[in-house]
Amino acid sequence: MSEYSQMLHKILRSTWNNLNISEQWMKADVYIPKEQYSTEIDQFRPISLLNLEGKIIFFVMESCLTKCLIENGYVNVSVQRGVLQVPLGYPEEAKMIWMLPAGPC
Structure with missing residues (x-):
């Protein structure tokens, strides 16, 4: 495991x-300016950026939460698919998740 991976895991x-x-x-x-000399809030467009650590946790x-909701019948998966997990995009992220200690789920 790389030095970065060890630090991230910790x-x-x-x-x-x-x-x-x-x-x-x-x-x-x-907030990203739409024009070169933007001064008013409506001249900016918002984007959302989250760091890797936050995304993983x-x-x-x-x-x-999804597992708990589905197992206890709060979500009908035949009609509601919005809460179903999407696979992670990077193998490094998936590896970090499996190395975390078992939690309440």
């Missing part, structure tokens, strides 16, 4: 064990 494990999510991981709005939390 951060995610600590977050999971302490149930303490960084406030920075929850902020995503960035929120994916794990979403997976646990």
Whole structure:
């Protein structure tokens, strides 16, 4: 495992064990100017950017919540597909998730 992977694993494990999510991981709005000299808010367009660590931990939390909702009959999967998991885009992310300790889900 690379040095980056080890550091990422340590951060995610600590977050999971302490149930303490960084406030920075929850902020995503960035405003991009539409014109060169934008000064008014309507001259900007918002985009959402989240860091990798936040994406991984929120994916794990979403997976646990989805599993709980489906197993307890709160979601009818024959008509509701919006809560079903989408595979991760990067193998490194999936590897980090499987290395986290087992949680309540």
